[in-house]
Amino acid sequence: MAVKRETELYAPLKNFFEKQGYEIKGEVRSCDLVGVRGDGEPPLIVEMKKTFNLSLLLQGVERLKLSPAVYLAVERCREKKGAVSQRWGELSSLCRRLGLGLVTVVFYKTKAPLVEVLAEPETLAGPSRGGGRRRERLLYEFHERSGDYNTGGSARVKLVTAYREKALRVAGALEAAEREAALAAAESAAAADSGGPVAAAGPVRAPVAGALPGGVTPAVLRRLSGVPSAAAILQHNYYGWFRRVARGRYTLTAAGSAALLEYAAVSVSQSARDRGNGGGDV
Known part of the structure; x- marks a missing residue:
């Protein structure tokens, strides 16, 4: 079942990573999905697209400047017969060589979507290196928000920052x-x-x-x-x-x-x- 918008990937991915202990928020400083799990652990970043393409790959490489825990996420549609949909092994190997993770989402008509991790990022443990100032701004924005009011993958909409x-x-x-x-x-x-405050009505309200x-x-x-x-x-x-x-x-x-x-x-x-x-x- 092919999705019409990449925002449809957000809910199953949010649910998947929340089960792993992450607090998830969407559209944080241009990142589709950001997760925070513990002190000293690098933030999770997920970039989403309906299909795997060069734009998504370049976006993921750019996000590695913020965190080593970066995943690319796309729909895995069983109905598609194109070349890319049949080469998940090669795409997974490419992501691993670049230090990126790869996640797919399969949608069904009668049951919950299936999220599957095909490749893990190069490292998910230890302190992040490089991009310190940008990562600080990312985490500051994340923590200053009281909740998750944006859907990851949204375009041309007002975001709640x-x-x-x-x-x-x-x-x-x-x-x-x-x-x-x-x-x-x-x-x-x-x-x-009325000639003064009426006792039955109580005292006059004090202004702020x-x-x-x-x-x-x-x-x-x-x-x-x-x-x-x-x-x-x-x-x-x-x-x-x-x-x-x-x-x-x-x-x-x-x-x-x-x-x-x-x-x-x-x-x-x-x-x-x-x-x-x-x-x-x-």
Whole structure:
């Protein structure tokens, strides 16, 4: 059963490597699939294509600059009669000579896909050598993401990067602060119209400190969102989600509100907020 898109390979490969103890995330700094298993162990990198070709081979060789644990993954379609599909032994030998691993995925109509390792990378043990700075950026991006929100092999789609996650947390905190401020103002106005707070209704809501008047301060958003780089995110305003209404005060734009709806499924776990310290891809 031939796949239509290489993204279809991601789920079975993710499941396969998770069973080996890896934490898997897709589309990390242009790598289709990245896995991390233990301290000191090189990151797992998998590059996927529907069929084995020169582009995939060159991509794999380039990824060896980041880690020695690089696999190429393709579909193994039993229905195909082409020359390449019948030469897996030769392709496996080629990958081994280059230090690459080779994985195939067979899809069935009535049962789960079969993932098979035809060749292992040159080495999966010991510390990585070379490409230190690039590998650090890869691992930083991996760890700064709170979850796996991208499908490996995706093209021409918006990716949820660590930076986008942090911007979403700041936008969410800003929306919440503005909502609380609006409710507090409405309750104060209602109390004033009635000649003071009505006992049955309870005390007037206290506004979020720093949320009034007109906009919210970066300090408040840093505290509410748990993102230390909140001020830089607001100032750079890469996505156009924020508007500066006064010195040191910001409001959420229509684009920001739309983004919170678009990325509503993105988790904002407390552990990720605690880790956040700025940076990441955009």
